[in-house]
Amino acid sequence: MEELISAALIARGSAYAPYSRFAVGAAVRGGSGRIYGGSNIENASYGLTMCAERVAIFKAVSEGEKEIAALAVAADTPSPASPCGACRQVMAEFGINEVVMCNTKGERRTVTLAELLPYAFDKADLPGE
Numbered sequence: 001m002e003e004l005i006s007a008a009l010i011a012r013g014s015a016y017a018p019y020s021r022f023a024v025g026a027a028v029r030g031g032s033g034r035i036y037g038g039s040n041i042e043n044a045s046y047g048l049t050m051c052a053e054r055v056a057i058f059k060a061v062s063e064g065e066k067e068i069a070a071l072a073v074a075a076d077t078p079s080p081a082s083p084c085g086a087c088r089q090v091m092a093e094f095g096i097n098e099v100v101m102c103n104t105k106g107e108r109r110t111v112t113l114a115e116l117l118p119y120a121f122d123k124a125d126l127p128g129e
């Protein structure tokens, strides 16, 4: 887990956040064992901004990872950084169970996705799934 947290903190250094000036880093470990980092990427058209968590997840999935067990997220927040609702739903899609929330002070909080997103919308509820 230390490796994943370090990767999230390193990825935070690549944040493109000229509008909010709020840098976020995330990292996931794919089933292959490989770690993928991601940072938030903002846009002058603000709504196009992408969170660090989804950048990390999409990098892993687009490289062929089928399973992602854990995600770490880090930001300079008073308490460990908590993922937004959209990212929680994307985590549910790929079965990410363990989420380590961190801040730059070294505080950590490890939670399950069920704690972060109870009663999640589940693809199993779609017709034909």
Ligand code: THU
Residues within 6 Å of the ligand: 017, 020, 022, 024, 039, 040, 041, 042, 049, 050, 051, 052, 053, 082, 083, 084, 087
């Ligand atoms: N942000 C993330 O990267 N992850 C989150 O879970 C919450 C918010 C980013 C989006 C935006 O670039 C900045 O933080 C301020 O909302």
